[in-house]
Amino acid sequence: MLLSFNWLKEFVPYTGTAEELGEMLTMLGLELEEVTQPYDEISGVVVGRVLTCEAHPDSDHLHVCTVDVGAEEPLPIVCGAPNVAAGQLVCVAPVGATLPGGLVMKKAKLRGVPSFGMICSEREMQLSEDHNGILVLPETNRSGRKPALGEKFVDAYELDREVLDISITPNRADCLSVLGFARIVSAYLGLPVTLPSFTLEEKGEDMSGAVPVEVRDGGLCPSYTGRILKGAKVAPSPAWMRWRLNAVGVRAISNLVDVTNYILMELGQPLHAFDHNRLAGGRIIVREAADGEKITTLDGQERLLRAGDGLICDAEKPVALAGVMGGLETEITGESESVFLECAVFRPRSIRMTARRLALNSEASYRYERGVDPTGMAFALDRAAALMAELSGADVCRGICACTPQPWKAPEIRFRRAKAEGLLGVSLTDEFCRRTLESLGCTVEAVSSDEWNVKAPGWRYDLTREADLIEEIAIFNGVDSLEGTLPSIPQVLARFGEPEGRHAFMMRVKHWAAGLGMNEAVNYSFVGNRDLDHLGLPREGRVVIMNPLTAEQDVLRTELAPGLFQNVRQNISQGASGVRLFEVAEAFTADPASDTTVREVRHLAMVLYGSRYEESWAHADEDMDYIDIKGIVEKLFAYLGLAKPSFSMAEGHPYLAPAVAVKLADGREAGVIGRLKPALADEYLARKAVWYADVDMDLLRAESSVSRRVFRQLPVYPAVKRDVTFIASRSVLVQDVLSAVSGVKTSLLEGAELLDVYEPKDSGSRNITVRLTFRRADRTLQDGEVDKEREKIVSGVVKALGVTI
């Protein structure tokens, strides 16, 4: 909301600066964004009198003028405007002055004649689009004072030099006008509000029945009024009005339309001027639209309506979209002579639905959506009519055409001082509370010693409940003056001993992963369907966004992979040689059984790419591989106190090959490890293998919460180790060998682990070296008994797998 500081001061005798006012309003909940000086760029322009005006000797359109700007000598100025003439009062940009756009006036020669400045048009000063000729100033300003020659134009004509841009929260419908701000300033500072004075002279017979108004739906329109004006001459508005509207961001159109906008900005009451002669049947019907009805609005667009939209109709057709925008057919044109001036109140809900659906936000709908003061209608209508009469020469007809199906009734609100004190944590006096509420326009009536009945004024749509009144009391008492206290936080015994919460668990996992040396990534939860398609992920089960910002963000990720692969791409393109990222986040799939229709599962996903170590002198230059990522997953299980998972080849994975299923000891699938298929890796600029792992953390959390850490006694007697190398065909897995080892019945074997895998060239076989550990709990082993056991195991494995040693 743009608020002209001058305009406000016409309503309330505020004596501070615009900045101080802004600060005060901010602390009253009306936040100042900035103070602007809309006419700062033309502050060098002065008022001058054209003394002489001759045709230029070498030009058929230039004039050579002398202009008195209050200096000793008049300024010679060459002017190209067709309308320049001796005797005019004009705006002069002398040498050294600047004009909008940064143009600095310099001494110039135009076709041989020197010129010491410029006589300005409105467009050159960005006052309007008018560039038909120079601006000829009226002899007196708005206050009736004659400007001095050489006086600054912006001062001489009292332009609105300071404008406060204030952001208005949706509840403050009352502050969408100069009057609204004046009321707040008045209430807070105890200053009087002066309403603009005018004389409304009604003429002729009573015309209150001349345009019968029929409101069919009081829920849409509680009150509708209008006045008839006759004999209007449509013309541009006077300069002061155009310049003022311009200062607060409203484009001037013509006197009649400008008056409606002026009153809108001043009093917050939207008005609409119909061409009276074009209202068929000379009547007004306010009703709900039927589905499929159409109207062409002022902006030339045909609008398709739905039941529930509010319509203003004449006897034949819709003439306006109630509270949103007028219709094209009945708009005021240059030929309009008779005006029907509408002043109505519509219910916020209906206006909001219509404006939203049609994406039609007008100054009127903006106010109606939030609530327009029904008690201010009469004043606004009369003020507008009087101003139209003054500016257009029209006669205001006697009487008001009106229909008020739901007369306004002030809401009655209970107020208890004790409740306010209890909520705010301060002590308040009755006197302060009463004074505050009354200064806001409320009436206060004591029901008992501790309870009041408060009636809010018509412009305060936001005051309907006790909490709303308490907020006003808090604001006027100063929310910033509260002394802070620290509440005691209630502790509930039952909470203690509850299992670890999800957040705490996930944080623990994040710390573990970072401690291990991976970097945490955070990606958007949405990706493009295209990204999921690229990875061959199924289309069914995707959760699609109805109104995505872009096609790259139109679906919720069903896996974390797309984001992490994109991160690999980003890092490769930035020259990274090794990438180790992890992310802990939700994956989303459709689930009709969920109250949100979506199932959210927290995953830990990890991606490894490129060099195992930073490029550094102390490490061999090797790339990360399967056993790096697998080691991390194994370590995760160990960290969470879970039994070792099993790993088995998974068939038909959409984007990983090999893909290895990670299963809990009971066989349930907990995740997958694998290498991104090289054909898909190009998309991510990856020339080397991209290793990826994805684990269901909600599952692991559930498993981990029931696992217990159990201490085992340390062995007393030493172990004996024997290494055995099996020569096995390529089809034999390491796991097969280890399983075969543990499949042999022995009493001394404590464990077997892989020591080395060697692949002799061109042999088609692998040498798998296993370290066997033997131990007895009750004594030291003898070499002989160990060797016997070893032989037994070796022959068992050889027999079982057909390997040699």
Added chain:
Amino acid sequence: MDLLAQLNGLPGELEERLRKVAGDADLEAARVDFLGRKGRLAELMSHLRDLSPAERPAFGQAANAVKQRMTELLDERKALQEQEREAAFLAGFDCSLPGRTLWNGSLHPITLAMEEVCSVFRSMGYEIAGGPEVETDFNCFEALNMPPEHPARDMQDTLYINDKVLLRAHTSCVQVRTMMNRRPPLAIIGPGKVYRRDSDVTHTPMFHQIEGLLVDRHVTMADLRGTLTAFLRAVFGGSTRVRFRPSFFPFTEPSVEVDMSCAQCGGRGHIDGQPCRVCKGSGWLEILGSGMVDPAVFRSVGYDPDEVSGFAFGLGVERIAMLKYGLTDLRMNFENDIRFLHQFPV
């Protein structure tokens, strides 16, 4: 020369030899030459039987003394060599060698900021609560006093899954879910991702918020101020000042915007005569929104607003991270460039 003289001459010879010894192998050769099984001492001892029985004890004693002396000489020499080696190692030790780089693990700055906030409130006794990121319109808006036509919905340009389901536009839904499932008193903090249909230099369509809620008998706005002051001081330092400005949120009444004194310029608004770039010269930074829980919210979750009162607040985690770490570009948070991530090691 008689045997005894030869014997007694050995230590001198060894000393002579040791002067020329260089390195461990040389020293070992000297030891073998003099004390080895076929060494000089052994060789002399082999002549013991040539001596008369009367001479033998004296020779034996002398031999023992010579052996001991030579062992001492060798040990001394060995110790000296070790000292020299240690001295050479220390003299040549390059303390400037770069350390072997292990993996530089890190937590995302958003996680770090979120945890810092959460830990302050945990220490005050709040518990962490959560909720789904895809929410119902009811939990996200209606229960929070924002019916479909409410103008405040302009403030939340929301991403929808269908007419009734959306990506939560704020973490305030966590309040609703928690209150629906539990009875007061409640002290919760709800961190998480939130989504808006907004993307430009200062907005990302996904960001992170932390919701706080205290509901009990007699919770006051003064308690809100005290709590937020304590929190901001814990995160930004003990000299942080707090400003309450009236504002509007549909789910709180009264509502306040909370500003804190600028952490960069200490609230002065300028640094060395230049306007502070962080607070743009105002000395204040908008940090969070808060207020007393609106009675309509209590009613929608079945609490009696005459029985309990409460406060709620919501803050942007990215904002905290930017202020704490001096991040300038929001979007960098979601690019996951390791050069960025490495700056937040754990």
